[in-house]
Amino acid sequence: MPDQSFGARLRALRQAAGLTMEQLAEASGVSARAISDMERGHSRAPQARTRAALAAALGAGADALAGDVPARTDGRPRTHDLPRAITDFVGRNDEIRRVRAHAATDGTGPAPVVVVHGQGGLGKTALALRAAGELAEAYPDGRFHVDLRGAESGPLPPGEALMRLLRALDVAPRRIAGDDDERAGQLRDALRDRRCLLVLDDAADEAQVRPLLPGDGRSLTLITSRRALAGLEGVLRLPLAPLAPHESAALLARIAGQAADPASAADVGTVAGLCGHLPLALRIAGTRLASRPAWTVGHLVARLADEDRRLAALTAGDTSVEAAFALSHAQVSHAGRALFRRLGHVPGPDFGLPIAALLTGDPGPDRDSGSGHALDRDSGPGRGPGRDAGPGGGTGRNADHDGGTERGDDLLNALDELEELGLLEPAGPDRYRFHDLIRLFARDRLRREESAGARAATEQAMSRRILETAIVAGRWFEPGYGAPPDGWTGLVPLPSQDDAAAWLQLEAENWLGALRVLAAAGDDQLVVDTAEAMHWYSDRTHYWTGWYEVFGLSRAAAARLPDRRQEVTHLNYLAWAAATCVHRTDEGARLAMEAHDVAVTLGDLREQAWALQYAAESWRRAGAPERSLDAVRRAVPLADAAGDHDSYVQLFQRIGVVLIDLGRYDEALESFRTTLRELGRRPVAPEPALGARTGAHTFAALALARAGRWPDALREAERALPLATEFGGNSLLSLAHLVRGRARNALGADGRDDLIRALEHMEISGYHKYEAEARAELSA
Structure with a gap:
């Protein structure tokens, strides 16, 4: 029953002080509406902090309004109580500063609303509760929390959420309307003259939270959601990102004593990286470490190092990273889930629409790549003109770059859905990336939901299509080629050399990853052809360390093919990459002279000249200029006799x-x-x-x-x-x-x-x- 004695005492003290309700509100910081409800017995006695503020404003003693506060005995959940905040909160200073600035209002306009959004595990609720705790003094009329269960299969209906908030505001059950629209109006009316803080946690969508928002006034609403809730107008959106490396290290150190040891700093950094700086993953990893005093941080590194077991290792009790991701995944459409798992095939850290388009539709048997990558080699194995004009026309199909077709629209819709739920992150215009742990989750779903044969077929078909485009892009720089042949179609248009260079740079990790896939699959000629097409382009980007792997793969592939001239060519390329790209000059010289000896056996003057040139460069970089000068001068007559004018x-x-x-x-x-x-x-x-x-x-x-x-x-x-x-x-x-x-x-x-x-x-x-x-x- 409402506390009548408290209200009577409050009214008596106010009148004795000669204050109106508005004057008491201004002096105490408690709204006039709340004071009115207390005096009339329409609300329960306030919290101790509010009673103390009223007593001080009235000039009364600290105990003047104490006592006579009835205990709650009806058994109803106290939805106005915020959950227990974590005590080892780290970072998010900028976000809290922005919440504080947005909350500063004179109460004459719409009440401020903040949407904290992002993928599962980023600590959205922790941030909201931290902000609520720091701003508590500014909201003396109550701080309320409602779990909206938006990521679960049965989100809390708006009407039920309204009921809980109204009851928390001490609106008598018999006065709560039966219609949701009327309840929303009652909530806005109840909050109009109060200074309350609402935490609407884990919102499903705009329709769920819109009825719960205050109208005008000074109340603050903090919404957390995996979605950006773009349909809400006039709100501050705070997209959360993973923690910074130093914040990740600090969080681990606060949770586990082993991580606070300066001697473990390197291992702590490794654990933070393996957790993708995701707060949930870091908290689980830290808890596992803290609960095992005999472990060092190195033990934790070993447990997390295996990608196939990492998600399973990031589990503590009833909390797991995989479960957090699964809640978002369950909300994705069938087509979105299919695309999500197949995007696990993408080898690079990010990707654009053309590569994503390769992974749509049903996985089928691997296509015969046919003339799509086969090359008619001339009599020489290397770098001069005279090659065939390019891969056969019509072997590829254009990806829907502009999303203008129905298929392109479907792809964009699926990608937007995955981004909205935090399963993908934007990486530029029409470009996306996975968080490292979500990539592992996608690959795990792929293993569970598609057969090994289907996975291999999809991965190899995607890789061949990427390399077909990479070959044509590389040939823009190769003598004897240039622009793509008429009728050629690929993942992207390549109308100019600049476009080709831009694509090769942007997709470097993807075409290199595709090269790895097909090298492992034994498609040796395609591996060699790709590296061959890249040779002249590599001169422009010779400080990219990836060339060492590219030509290492092509050298190994060429060694398995019957044409030894290919082998000596790619052995020379690897010698160049060893010395120039990764500064392994001894290895570069050794490989170059190995290529020279093979070229002598074959009677190949051109490759002898290139081998001496690469050996000379290795020796020059190693600080042996005289030896370098001798080698390069020996190469001059060989290149001249071979008619290799480019080399000469x-x-x-x-x-x-x-x-x-x-x-x-x-x-x-x-x-x-x-x-x-x-x-x-x-x-x-x-x-x-x-x-x-x-x-x-x-x-x-x-x-x-x-x-x-x-x-x-x-x-x-x-x-x-x-x-x-x-x-x-x-x-x-x-x-x-x-x-x-x-x-x-x-x-x-x-x-x-x-x-x-x-x-x-x-x-x-x-x-x-x-x-x-x-x-x-x-x-x-």
Whole structure:
């Protein structure tokens, strides 16, 4: 029964103080509406904090309004009580700051609403309760929590949620309307003059929460949901992301003492990474560690390292990461679930619509790739013109890039559904990625729901389609090819060399992953053909460490094929990648000389010349310039006799670079002039000709700078820059800008802009050889 004595005492004290309800409300921070309800006995006695605020405003003693607070004996759930907040909360400072700022209102407009959304396990409820606790003083009329069960099979009906909130606000059951719309109106009326905080936890959708929102006033509503609830207007949305690495480490340290040991910092970082910095996963991992005092953090690393068992290991009692994901997965449509599990085939960290489109529809038997990747090889195994014009036309089908077809619309709808439920994350326009643990969940669903044969067929068909496009993209840079042949269709249009380069860079992890799949499946010729098509493109991106794996796979595949000329070619490619991309110079030299010996056996002069060139580069990088110079000079007559004009002109450029290392600048300049003369005499293909011309002018500028001939160095750098821009090599661009910047400084001009641009291109390309020189010049 309502506490009549409390209301009577409150009224008497207010009147004795000569205060109106509005004046008492202003002095105490308790709303006039709440004070009115208390005095009339329409609400129960308030919490101790509210009683103390009223007593202080009335000038009464602390015990003036104490006592006579009846215990609740009706057995009804206290929906106004917030759940117990966690005591080891970490991070989310920016989100709480934004909640606090959004909550600051004068009460003259709509009451503020915040939607905290994201995938399962991100700690949405923990954040809402943390914010509610920090803002408690601002809401003296009550803080209420309702679990809406939105991720479960039976969400709480809005009418039932309204009933619970009205009863928590002490609206008598007999006065609560039977109609949901009327109940919503009663809730808005009850909250209009109060300062309450509502936590509407785990909302299913907009229709469930819209009736529960206050109208005007100072009450604050915090909604948590796996969905963004985009249909709600005028709300602050806070999308949660995984924790930062240092926050993950701090959370583990607060939960488990072993993780607080500075000596375990490296293992703690590994555990945090294996948990994907997901708060739920970190909490489970930390709890498992804390409950096993004999374990070190290293034990936990070992338990989580196996991808196939990681989700099972992230279970503690009745809490598991897999169960949290399964709640979202259960809400996805049949078509969305099929796409979700098949996206587990995608090898890279993210993907776009064309690759996703390969995984729609029913998995069927693997297609015969046929002429889609077969190549008619010429008499030489390597780098020159004369290849077949490209893969057979019509072997591929266009993905619905623009989503304009019915199939494209279905794909976009399924992807939007997965993103809305937090099972996919946006990674750019029409591009998506998995959280690491959700990727494992998708692959687990794939293993459970599709047969091994269907999985293999889908994965290999997807991989072949990706590599078909990769081959044509790579051939934009290869002499004798260029634009795709008429009638060719692929995953994406490739109308220009720039488009091809952009696709190869964007999808590098996906086409490399596809190469791994088909190497494991034994499709050796396709592996070799893909690497062959990438050879000239690799020169532009030679600081990507992935080339070592690409050419390692192609070398192994070529060794299993009957044509030994393919083997020696790809052995040479691997030698180049070992020395240039991963800086394993000893291995590079060994592989190059192994290729040289095989080429001698085969009588292949061209591959002998390339092998000596790659060995020379390895020795130069290893600090043996004299040995390098001897090898590259031995290669010159071999390339000439083989008629390999592309290699021949590059060799003089390489000789010049070694001569710069030896401090023989005049000889180096003569070698670069020889490169330029031979380009005018020999039928060098356009792409290698541009590369050789760009390199000759760029390194000539460097030689002049080393010789202190600054006016000549400036002129040569200015010749090199437009060529380097056209060629598109960031490493040569960085060097040309470096020389021009230094020359301008030496000649009394300002070279700062050039030096800054040099560093920018070094950062893009990963080419850091001259970085210290650029920074020293900038700081001089």
